[in-house]
Amino acid sequence: MRDDYSSELGHKLKWAYLLSIVFALLAPVFYVIYISFNEYGFGARIYEFTTDWYRVVLGDTMLVASLEWTIYLAVGAVATTIPMGLMSAKLYKRTRHKVGFVTLMLSPLFVPADILASSLLVFFKHLSGAFEWLGGALGQGWLQTWFELGFLTALIGQIIYTLPYAFVVILITMSRYHPQQTEAARGCGANAWQAFWQVEFPQIKAGVFSACAFVVILSFNEATRTALLKGGFDTFSNVLVSQMLNVGMSEESYAMGGIMSIVSMTVIGSLIIYTLIRSERLERVARAKAEPLMSG
C-alpha cells in the first residue's frame, strides 16, 4: 500500500488548499469589518481607526429597536425550536417511518427562502381571513387577530427555517447515546422525565447547547422570510437590506455588517473552541482509562 504521507509536499499543498478556501470564504467578511473601523469608509486612501460608525449605528433609535426585535425573535426561536428539535430527534429514533419523517424535517433546507416565505405569506393571509371570520361568527374578538402578519408569523417562519438544523445537530449527538441506559434507569424506577433529565440529557447537552447557538445565529442572520412575514416591525437584517438597496453601501452599512459578523463569529467561534477543548478532554480521559489495560 502506498504511504499516505509519502509525498510530504503534496500533503502540505492539500492542507494549503483547504486553508486557502476557508480564508477565501472568510476574507471578505474580515474586509467588511476592517472597513467598518475606518473613519473615511470604503475606497479612501487614508485609514484612520475609529469606532464612530458603530456608535452611530448603536445610537440610532430605529436600529436599536430593530436589534431588540431581532433578539426577541432569536429568544422565541430558541425557546420553541430546541424542545421541538429534541422531540423530533427522539421520535426519529423510535419511528419505523424514518425516510418519510426525515424528508419532512429536512425539506425546508432545500426550499429557497423566497419561495417558502411567499407560500407562507399567502397561507397566513388566508388563515388570518379564516380566523377573522371565525372570531366574528363566535363573537370572540381575540380570535380575529390570530395569524395577522406580525411577531407570531415571523417566528413560525424562523422555526421552519431553524428546526432542520437543530434536529440534525441534536440527532448526531444522540446517535452516540446508548438507549439501554434509559432502559436501565426506567428499570430502577425512574419515570420518563427523570430518565431523560438525569441520565440522557447530561450526555447530549453539548449537542443541545450547540443547537441553541446555531438557532440564535440563524435567527439573527435571517432576512428574507422575516421580511415577508414580519408585519409592522423591522429586524436588524431587514434594515441592512433596505439600506443597501435604497441608500447604497454607506459607512453605517459596513458597521451593521460588522456587528452581524462579529456576533456570529463570537458565538460560533466560542462553540468551536469549546467543542475542541471538550473533545480533547474526553480523549485524555479515555487514554488515561485505557493506559492500565494497554500496559497490562
Next chain:
Amino acid sequence: MTVTRRDKSSISPTAGGGRDIPASPSAWQRLIGEDGLQKWAFYAPVAFMILFFAIPMMLTVVWSVFERTQFWMEPGFTLFAYENFFNSARVENYLYSMIHSAWAVVISFALGFPIAVFVRRRVPKVAQHRVILLFILPFMISELVRVFAMRPILGRYGILNTFFMNIGLIDEPITVILFSPLGVIIGDVVSFLPFMVFAGFLAMEAVQLYVFEVCDDLGAGGVRTFRDVIVPLAAPGIFAGSVFIFVNGLGVALVPIILGGPGAVNAGLIVNQAIVALDFPLAMAISTIMIVTLIALLYIGHRLFDLTKILEPIN
C-alpha cells in the same frame, strides 16, 4: 445489555429516589401519562411541520390557479399565471438562472468535494470533524453579509482589481466579475460552497478507509480512484449538496439583487417582484414550478443513488 422495564404496578419506593406509583392511576393521570399526552407530545414537531410547511407548500399549487383580483386573488381555475410566465421573458430568465446555478454547482463541486475527500482519506480520524468545523464558521456568518462583502472585493476599485493592477497583470479594472451573471455565480459559490463540503464529507464517512487501501494496492491512479470508486460511493452526498446549491441558486433572490446588476434575475427574484406587484397567482405559479423542479430532482436522485445512504453515519 437490555434491561426489561418492570411492570409499573410492581415498582416499590426505592432508596435511590424512585417514586411510588399508584397501582391504579386516575383518568387524569392516564391522560397526561406516558401512554397519553406525553406520548403524543413527541408528534408536535411533525404536526407543526405538516401544518406550517407541508400544507402551505401543497396549497401553493392550488393558489397558482386562482384568479387574480386587484389586490389579492379569489378561488377559481385559470392557468393564466402559467401562461403569463411561459409567454414572457420570465421563462427565459428562469432558464438562464438555471444555467447560472448549474455553473455554481460545478464550481462548488470542483472546489469543495476534493476537500471532503482529502479530510476523509488523509486527516487522522480524531481530527476529521475538527477540520470540517472550520467550514461551519463561514457558513454561519450571515449570507447577506458574505454576499454584500463581495462588492468591495469584486468592484471596479475593489481589492481584486487593485491587486491585479498593482502587480501589473491588468491595465484596466475587470468589470465582468460584478453586476453580471459571473458575479451571481461567484456569489452562489461563496454562499453555498461549505454545504458541498459538509454533504460530501457526510457521504465520504460511509466509505470505509480500506476501500482506498484496496485501490492503492491494485495500483489504481488518483484520477481513476476518484472517478470509478470515490464519486460513485459518495454519489448520494454529492447529489444532495448539488441539489441544495442548485435550488438555492435558483431561488435565493439576495444574490442577483446584490451582485447581479440591473438585468440579473432568478426565480426567487421573479417571485418577489410578483408579490410586490400584488400578482399572487403568478408568484405561486413560479413557486410551484420551483417546488416541482425540486421534487423531480430529489426523486431522480433517490432512484439513482438512494439518498437515505447519507443518513447511515447518523443511524
